[in-house]
Amino acid sequence: MDSMIRQxxxxxxKVVALQPGEYLFHEGDHAxxxxxxxxxxxFITKFAESGRVLSLRLATRGSIIGELPLYEEVPVYIFxxxxxxxxxxxxxxxxxxxxxxxxxxxLAINLLKIIGMHMRKQHSKFRDLxxxxxxxxxxxxLIRFANSYGQEVDGxxxxxxxxxxxxxxxxxxxxRESLNRMLSDLRRQNVIDIRDGLIFIRDIDFLKQEIQCExxxxxxxxxE
Amino acid sequence: MDSMIRQxxxxxxKVVALQPGEYLFHEGDHAxxxxxxxxxxxFITKFAESGRVLSLRLATRGSIIGELPLYEEVPVYIFxxxxxxxxxxxxxxxxxxxxxxxxxxxLAINLLKIIGMHMRKQHSKFRDLxxxxxxxxxxxxLIRFANSYGQEVDGxxxxxxxxxxxxxxxxxxxxRESLNRMLSDLRRQNVIDIRDGLIFIRDIDFLKQEIQCExxxxxxxxxE
DNA sequence: TTAGCCGTGTGACTATTATCACTTACACTT
DNA sequence: AAGTGTAAGTGATAATAGTCACACGGCTAA
Numbered sequence: 001m002d003s004m005i006r007q008x009x010x011x012x013x014k015v016v017a018l019q020p021g022e023y024l025f026h027e028g029d030h031a032x033x034x035x036x037x038x039x040x041x042x043f044i045t046k047f048a049e050s051g052r053v054l055s056l057r058l059a060t061r062g063s064i065i066g067e068l069p070l071y072e073e074v075p076v077y078i079f080x081x082x083x084x085x086x087x088x089x090x091x092x093x094x095x096x097x098x099x100x101x102x103x104x105x106x107l108a109i110n111l112l113k114i115i116g117m118h119m120r121k122q123h124s125k126f127r128d129l130x131x132x133x134x135x136x137x138x139x140x141x142l143i144r145f146a147n148s149y150g151q152e153v154d155g156x157x158x159x160x161x162x163x164x165x166x167x168x169x170x171x172x173x174x175x176r177e178s179l180n181r182m183l184s185d186l187r188r189q190n191v192i193d194i195r196d197g198l199i200f201i202r203d204i205d206f207l208k209q210e211i212q213c214e215x216x217x218x219x220x221x222x223x224e
Numbered sequence: 225m226d227s228m229i230r231q232x233x234x235x236x237x238k239v240v241a242l243q244p245g246e247y248l249f250h251e252g253d254h255a256x257x258x259x260x261x262x263x264x265x266x267f268i269t270k271f272a273e274s275g276r277v278l279s280l281r282l283a284t285r286g287s288i289i290g291e292l293p294l295y296e297e298v299p300v301y302i303f304x305x306x307x308x309x310x311x312x313x314x315x316x317x318x319x320x321x322x323x324x325x326x327x328x329x330x331l332a333i334n335l336l337k338i339i340g341m342h343m344r345k346q347h348s349k350f351r352d353l354x355x356x357x358x359x360x361x362x363x364x365x366l367i368r369f370a371n372s373y374g375q376e377v378d379g380x381x382x383x384x385x386x387x388x389x390x391x392x393x394x395x396x397x398x399x400r401e402s403l404n405r406m407l408s409d410l411r412r413q414n415v416i417d418i419r420d421g422l423i424f425i426r427d428i429d430f431l432k433q434e435i436q437c438e439x440x441x442x443x444x445x446x447x448e
Numbered sequence: 449t450t451a452g453c454c455g456t457g458t459g460a461c462t463a464t465t466a467t468c469a470c471t472t473a474c475a476c477t478t
Numbered sequence: 479a480a481g482t483g484t485a486a487g488t489g490a491t492a493a494t495a496g497t498c499a500c501a502c503g504g505c506t507a508a
Contacts, residue, residue, distance in 0.1 A: 048355045049436050068344060071337045078347065101333055108332035109325055113295045115339055120292060122346050123302065129354065130361075130397040131272045133495095134465065137354075164485065173354040175466050180487060212273050357465095358495065388455065399496050404457065 004110050005036055005062050011100050011107075013092035018042075018083035025066065031075035033091040035065040040087020041161065045080045045170070055170040058084065058161065060148065063224045064114060070094060084161075120220045129172075132211045137172035138182050139207040142192070144223040146201055156193075157201045171223070228334050229260055229286050235324050235331075237316035242266075242307035249290065255299035257315040259289040264311020265385065269304045269394070279394040282308065282385065284372065287448045288338060294318060308385075344444045353396075356435045361396035362406050363431040366416070368447040370425055380426045382419065395447075 015038065018024060024035065027046060037059050044057040044065065056079065059065050069075035075094060101108045128140035142159075150157035169179040183199075186192045191207065193200040201207070208215070239262065242248060248259065251270060261283050268281040268289065280303065283289055293299035299318060325332045352364035366383075374381035393403040407423075410416045415431065417424040425431070432439070 046351065050355075052355070054351070054354060068340065068347070070340055071333075078344075101336070102329050105326050105329045105332055108329055108336060109295075112325070112332060112336055112339065115336065115343065116292065116294055119339065119343060119346065120302075122343065122350065123292070126346070126350055126353075127270065127278070129350075130278060131274075131276070165487095166485080176486090177467080177488080178465055181465095184487075389457095390455080400456090401458080401497080402495055405495095408457075 004114055005064065007104075007107055007110055008036060008092065009090070011092050011096060013090050013096070016089050016091050018087045018089070020083050020085055022083045024081035024083065024089060025077045027078055027080050029077045031066060031069035031072070031077045031094070033093055034067055034070065034097050035081075035089045035091050037061055037063045037065065038088040038090055041084040042087055042089070043080075043082045043084050045082065046078070047080070052173075053170045054173055055167065058145075058148070058223050060224055065089065067111075067115060067118075070097070117219060120216070121222065124214070124216055124220055128211055134172060134174050134178060135182065136211045138168075138174060138179060139211045140221075141168065141171040141223070142199065142201060143204065143207055143211075143213065144221055145199075146204055147218045148222040148224050150201070153200075155202075157204055158195065159199045159201070162197055163199070228338055229288065231328075231331055231334055232260060232316065233314070235316050235320060237314050237320070240313050240315050242311045242313070244307050244309055246307045248305035248307065248313060249301045251302055251304050253301045255290060255293040255296070255301045255318070257317055258291055258294065258321050259305075259313045259315050261285055261287045261289065262312040262314055265308040266311055266313070267304075267306045267308050269306065270302070271304070276397075277394045278397055279391065282369075282372070282447050284448055289313065291335075291339060291342075294321070341443065344440070345446065348438070348440055348444055352435055358396060358398050358402060359406065360435045362392075362398060362403060363435045364445075365392065365395040365447070366423065366425065367428065367431055367435075367437065368445055369423075370428055371442045372446040372448050374425070377424075380417075380424055381428055383423045383425070386421055387423070 016024065016035075018040065024042065025031070039061055042059040042063075042065060043055060044059060046054045046056065048054060057063070059081075065081055066077060068078060101111065125140060125144075128136040130136075132139075145159045145161065145163075146157045149159055149161045151160050165180050165183070166176050168183075169176045172179065183192065187194070189206075191201070191203045193202060207213075213221075240248065240259075242264065248266065249255070263285055266283040266287075266289060267279060268283060270278045270280065272278060281287070283305075289305055290301060292302060325335065349364060349368075352360040354360075356363075369383045369385065369387075370381045373383055373385045375384050389404050389407070390400050392407075393400045396403065407416065411418070413430075415425070415427045417426060431437075437445075
């Protein structure tokens with residue numbers, strides 16, 4: 001992915017630094033910039049009227065953010081972007097990006113590739129959720145976090161991002177209690193474990209099998 | 225949308241005619257062509273191992289199909305495309321499309337716009353489903369069909385596509401019986417009606433309100 | 449004209465998931 | 479060391495959705 005975004009650095013823009021918890025933008029804000037992440041992690045979320053939070057991505061180095069309103073008549077962000085850790089993003093104005101895309105076909109093609117990949121991610125998530133219910137949503141979230149932020153140790157995968165049960169629940173649109181019970185079950189079945197507050201996946205194949213994983217690869221099946 | 229795809233007609237390709245029920249491609253097939261629909265309607269579906277069918281779109285004149293494997297290393301269709309009515313599609317080889325995209329930036333930009341729109345559609349569907357459960361999925365499907373195939377009559381909207389309960393259920397990943405009960409409830413509440421086997425929506429605002437519709441517009445909230 | 453098929457409708461039951469209310473565990477402050 | 483706050487864990491119950499079984503009606507082909 002890194003090779004694909006390298007080209008975007010040539011486009012004039014500015015660097016924005018964010019502290020943990022700081023918003024890059026809110027949903028409903030007028031959208032002026034297209035971003036990609038240089039360092040750190042950024043939560044992409046959406047609020048429901050009921051007060052629930054739906055988490056969609058955890059963007060990291062190389063991820064693009066705010067691409068959705070790119071060619072909208074009235075460009076408005078439809079998600080929130082909040083720094084999880086100290087982060088830096090590169091901000092390019094839509095108008096600047098537009099003119100560069102017109103001049104450089106290879107840039108447009110790269111963006112097509114990136115957005116196409118996003119489509120695939122979104123579809124595979126949709127599939128997991130819709131066909132296998134909350135179990136599908138939760139197992140799929142674990143697999144995606146493992147693919148994006150997992151570190152292989154002791155024959156398992158340690159998810160190196162600290163996440164509360166509530167945060168994990170937000171990724172699968174599940175009640176915290178339901179998520180908690182599922183994690184407890186998985187722990188009892190020796191599929192996962194908690195190590196210093198981080199999730200350690202002993203048997204990722206079990207998770208994949210349960211949701212009939214199509215093994216779409218780490219390029220697609222991730223949370224970035 | 226039609227204006228956006230006009231440009232694609234300049235690219236050499238071939239016309240493929242389909243009879244109702246005929247497959248344009250199956251999921252898992254090696255993907256060679258990018259299509260757009262000239263006439264008729266095409267179901268886009270996905271099969272689950274359990275035998276269930278998940279319906280995603282009903283493509284019509286101006287819709288693009290098979291765009292997902294565009295820049296994949298091993299291009300494979302991930303959905304099925306089946307004609308619902310006698311249809312004609314225009315087929316462009318990926319390799320041909322690639323070279324045209326490189327030569328014509330405006331073509332790449334148009335494709336970006338179209339795919340960006342698809343992303344928005346997908347996100348809004350995801351939201352409806354995830355935040356409002358099956359009710360969200362079903363009401364949202366009705367609204368989308370109304371936006372794509374609705375005809376205003378008698379102060380309501382008639383969905384001009386004949387759909388069985390099973391077909392509608394496939395769009396919302398719901399059991400036929402559950403869908404049936406929900407439709408019955410809506411009928412009792414005078415929100416919808418059945419006219420000669422077609423769904424007639426009396427009170428679309430009720431449906432929109434129940435799923436906290438963000439009024440994203442017909443360009444986004446449709447089933448194409 | 450009638451048997452067969454298909455789609456609809458519905459009751460009874462089961463499974464899944466959410467909600468509420470509370471206890472426990474742990475880190476951090478004072 | 480006690481007090482406070484936050485997250486985790488859990489039981490009981492309610493709400494939502496799926497499954498199974500079957501009745502009914504309309505259409506069609508023999």
